Amino acid sequence: MRFDLHTLRALLQGDRQADRVVPPTGFTAQLTLFASGAMAFLAVFALALSLASGRLAQRWGDELARTATIRIVAPEDQRAIQTTAALEVLSTTPGIASARALTDEEQQALLAPWFGQDLPLDALPVPRLIEIVVTRDGFDATGLRLRLAAEVPGAVLDDHGRWRAPLVSAAQRLRILGWAAALLILGAVAAMVTLAANAALAANAQVVAVLRLVGATDSYIAQAFVRRFTLRALIGSGVGVVIGLLAVWLLPTGGDTPGFLTGIGFQGAGWLVPLLLPLICAAVALIATAYAASRALRTLT
Amino acid sequence: MPRAGAGVIELENVAYSYGGGELLSDISVKLAPGSFHFLTGPSGAGKTTLLKLCYGALLPTAGHVRLFETDVRALERDDVAMIRRKIGVVHQDVQFLDHLPVADNIALPLTVSGRHAEAAGPDLGELMAWVGLTNRAGAVPPELSGGERQRAALARAVIMSPDVVLADEPTGNVDWDMSQRLLTLLVELNRMGKTVLIATHDLSLIRAAKAQVQARVLRISNRRVQLAGADL
Incomplete structure (x- = not known):
């Protein structure tokens, strides 16, 4: 399946007739929806952790770098x-x-x-x-x-450097861990969609054979599957993100007291970052299904 | 510009091997535009294989298969798909999309080529009437009888007005009356200028056809093709 503007436009616009050639597959549809939703839900938390860690590292870095203490013993x-x-x-x-x-x-x-x-x-x-x-x-x-x-x-100067550096470093690593978790989740979405697409293609071998017999191109056949899985991933992850955002919003906050566990969440424009997840999941599903379909179709005459 | 004397489908010294054994050997056949051919031979002789070679479903292990003057080995997968829009195929065990109504199945070649069934409304209606399935348009394929399935397959094979119709045992699952009806439809197509190749071991069908149309009979024997019967 080639990715050009025409293919992308066809995918976005859809084709009611073309969409009908692949029979509805209840189980894989529900599986893809559920898995995409669950993954997106987890990805929201990974992002929340990552963004909170980033803020914490920034705050610790800034606040501690600008203060010091002297003890008079x-x-x-x-x-x-x-x-x-x-x-x-x-x-x-x-x-x-x-x-x-x-x-x-x-x-x-x-x-x-x-x-x-x-x-x-x-x-x-x-x-x-x-x-x-x-x-x-x-x-x-x-x-x-x-x-x-x-x-x-009797004065002992503590410039906080001794314990500031490892704290900032820990917060920064936690941020990287959050992003890595989000990437792993997207990888899992890709693997899951590839498996589901492979299963759907295998289950629809007769459909594919009929379509090839009557002159359907590989792109046409692939698009019918790709569009379906992309939409499922988009809808599933959209629902997952909404639930995830609600859950993050409902997390207890520490008020004005700065804390790590009570600071997990989004702030300001950060709330918009998870909204990208459904689009990313859909793009991942699109690429994964196109890959699975092109591999499967090459084996058919 | 077609080459003078070129066939729509040409097999030149074609061989096909499968599982270490040679199924077809040194086959040379040319289907001229508007010709009517039967392909006969015992079960397992390679009729279906030869038919599949004729629409690019299989590639020869030796020799050349030319579809509309293009060697199949030079065709990309999408080229093969485009050529199949010019070759209607009817199999004995015809397959449909079981979740779609018969009318949509018949219109499937239009759908996959981007010409939707709505646009071909009158043609589709006429075609359904031609094969006698007007009142079965809304049924799904599992609800059809053997004869209805074969007629639906024939309608699907010709809806794109292909240049060639290939039929593999089209009367294998139907009674005599239905086989005559199918034959009549195939003869009508040939009279419209379509090239027709029918693989069958039903000699009575061949005899009935020869009474209506000038048909040549190709017989597969010992992995090779010979002209048979009156064509010898």
């Missing part, structure tokens, strides 16, 4: 002095947009998940935390560490 009588000294150092460090010491209430809120709300901070040797917001150009972490070592001996 000093005896209680020195803590306030060293905190002030650290803030002085930071105020003269290029690349630091702002820096501030967390209040007792903020530190208590950070520790609350582990120690509860009534933690007496003054009774515990809790280090003072300084939150740093970095400019877009960034700062010289090594230089800052050296200055802090000289001027604020």
